[in-house]
Amino acid sequence: MSLPLAGRRALVTGSTRGIGAAIARALAAAGAAVAVVGRQGDAAVAVAQTLGPGAAAFGFDLSDPHAVEVLAIGANEWAGGAPDILVNSAGTFPSATLEEQPLAELENALRLNVQVPFALAQAFLPAMRVRKSGDIVTIGSVADRAIFAGN
Numbered sequence: 001m002s003l004p005l006a007g008r009r010a011l012v013t014g015s016t017r018g019i020g021a022a023i024a025r026a027l028a029a030a031g032a033a034v035a036v037v038g039r040q041g042d043a044a045v046a047v048a049q050t051l052g053p054g055a056a057a058f059g060f061d062l063s064d065p066h067a068v069e070v071l072a073i074g075a076n077e078w079a080g081g082a083p084d085i086l087v088n089s090a091g092t093f094p095s096a097t098l099e100e101q102p103l104a105e106l107e108n109a110l111r112l113n114v115q116v117p118f119a120l121a122q123a124f125l126p127a128m129r130v131r132k133s134g135d136i137v138t139i140g141s142v143a144d145r146a147i148f149a150g151n
Contacts, residue, residue: 003031009079014090016043072123082127088117088138
């Protein structure tokens, strides 16, 4: 049986649970070595241990401005350069009315949902272009297209 992603390395943010974990499992099932990224290192290790050989775990809170830089360094070391696949799945959706929403929550949402995927693409895309291969996927939310009452 041929695995379509055999020999490829994928970095998946927000992959300790939910959609991110499902993406990490699907990539591993297709033959990719997967690096799991999540806020809690122990949760990242637990998921990575289920993904087979070559899997890695990175415990980073990507809302920390320095975390992306450190993650990029670690991911480059793990992958031997930029990963073949980057999946931006980490994100947040603060649920509150405008009047109740603390500005810090908005800043955190913009950081995780917009700035982090942008910064990771900046970190890896140049090397992907040089080698003429690589894929970047950014997962959005239904909240990107649908209005939720009171939010």
